[in-house]
Amino acid sequence: MFFTYLRRELRRRRKAALVVASGLALGIALVIVVNSVSSGMNQAQDKVLQSLYGLGTDMTVTKAAAAPKSGETGRPRFEFGAKDDGEEQSSDRVMVQGFQTLASSTVTKVAGQKGVADSVGGLSLQVMKVNGQFKRGQFKQDQSGGATRQGGSGGSGGQPQGRVEGGGASFDVNSYSVYGTDVAKQGLGPLTSSKVTKGRTFKTSETDAKVAVADASYAKEKKLALGDSVKIKGVKYKVIGIATPDSGDAAANLYVPLKQAQTLADAKSKITTVYVKATDSQQISAVKATIQKNISGTTVTTSADLADTVSGSLSTASNLASNVGKWLSIAVLVAAFLVAGLLTSSAVSRRVREFGTLKALGWKSGRVTRQVIGEAVVNGLVGGALGIAVGLAGAYAVTAISPTLTAQLGSGAGGGGMGMGGPGVRQSAGKTLDIALSAPVSATTITLAVGLAVAGGLIAGAFGGWRASRLRPADALRRVE
Structure with missing residues (x-):
């Protein structure tokens, strides 16, 4: 009814x-x-x-900013030895991005904090390579340099008068980024934001191998293919994979094993960043506070902090x-x-x-x-x-x-x-x-x-x-x- x-x-x-x-x-x-x-x-x-x-990363831990020490400018210096006229000169300078590093043991300390599911360290480097050559100038004597002036000798103190023409220097500066990744923990960090579309990623046994994964855009720019070699500070690295970012820009142009990156930068047992995954996404703020309280001299940045800076x-x-x-x-x-x-x-x-x-x-x-x-x-x-x-x-x-x-x-x-x-x-x-x-x-x-x-x-x-x-x-x- x-x-x-x-x-x-x-x-x-x-x-x-x-x-x-x-x-x-x-x-x-x-x-x-x-x-x-x-x-x-x-x-x-x-x-x-x-x-x-990178995928799965809830926050990063970095060294807190510090004022530069007296005499430190943070600018790279290049030195060139004497060579024959016109001979090509080349110099590499590998620098730690930001010039601030943490001890590798910080990864273990962070992993031991309450609410941390996993953590991994990485070393971010910037490489500046300068190539070019010096050309010696030619001295040309003035036409009147040898003539004796009335009441005195020619020139100043009897020296020939003239000028240097030609010569100079022509150098090309190439800058690119290199990221040292922990090959034993590749499921966390910037490399996870890219997908290896050609070749392969690192093997866990390649902790100190001279191999590299190149970003797709960088590989295209430098015409790199699988099996090619890239030279960093005189060391050759074999390209084993090409990675394409899922979105946005790639984290680095080249990825190498962490130990190799530390060797290149003369930063043994040093890292720039600890990437952290929390056990509970709802407790990220609490985990951040815990890390900052228990590990002094660090700055913890969450995805929410980054989101506030997106304009x-x-x-x-x-x-x-x-x-x-x-x-x-x-x-x-x-x-x-x-x-x-x-x-x-x-x-x-x-x-x-x-x-x-x-x-x-x-x-x-x-x-x-x-x-x-x-x-x-x-x-x-x-x-x-x-x-x-x-x-x-x-x-x-x-x-x-x-x-x-x-x-x-x-x-x-x-x-x-x-x-x-x-x-x-x-x-x-x-x-x-x-x-x-x-x-x-x-x-x-x-x-x-x-x-x-x-x-x-x-x-x-x-x-x-x-x-x-x-x-x-x-x-x-x-x-x-």
Whole structure:
């Protein structure tokens, strides 16, 4: 009887039901689109951070910034020996990025802290190679240099007069980055943000082997292929793999085993960065505080710290989606619920004679209330279905258009630590990354939409049910013509 009467009433009041359902659909659709776009923003931001940190990395530990010692300039010095005129000269200088290092034992200390699941150390280097040659100039004597002037000898002190012409120097400076990675733990750190598309990655037995993995862009620029050799400070390294970044820029141009990087930089048992994975992503702040408290002289930077430094249209759009968009969707949803409730209550007032007659025939107030709430819930579910359809269409449209957003990492992020915290951080500072925006719709968002639809129906039904419960059979008798 309940469902029969419900079906007949909804058919008879199709226009009113459609108005209520449409209002709820608008609010629900807006919630879905805003949530989906916000989720897409988070994914885009994660891509930017992943290109800096590497997959699975929750935070980095670096040496706290310190003032340079007296006499230290931090600028590279190149020395060239005397060679024959025009002979090519070459000099390499391997420098630790940021000139700040930690002891390798810091990795063990960090791993022993509460909340740390895994940690691995790395050494970030910058190599500057200078190639060129010096040319000796030629002395040319003045035409009048040998002539004796009146009242004296020619020239000053009898020396020939002239000038040096030609000569000079022509040098080419090539700078590239090298990252020393722990081949025993390759599941953490910057190399995980790239995929080896040609060749292979390091073997665990190659802890001190003269092998290298090259970034795809760098390999293309230098025309490197598998099996080729690259020379760093006079040492040849065989290219065993080509790595392509999943997103953004690569962390380094070349990757070599950590021990080899330490040898090149004359930094035995030294690292620049400890990459840390937490046991619980919800406790990252607590883990950060623990590391900073127990390991002095370090700076801990989390992905949230990096996210605060991301600027550009990605940051602006993310702020709009999380602030203006969410509050707008909430306001529209509340308005839709109120309108649905008022329309349902108004509909009940127009059905006074109907409900009064039903009560006169023996219907209890509770049964009348349940009937009104049932109709409102069905309207809510219809509105939810429409809202989900419109929301999915909106999210699909955003993904299909794929508007491009820009993201830029601030060069001063994280104080002294971030300026040298990882190879990707320094390279990406001041660079703009183009990120295609998508709007993925998760099962959680759909569940939220269904919940809102039911809630909207219940709220609307509560308005109408309360109004219907107060009707008396006498009200219907007064309206009988």
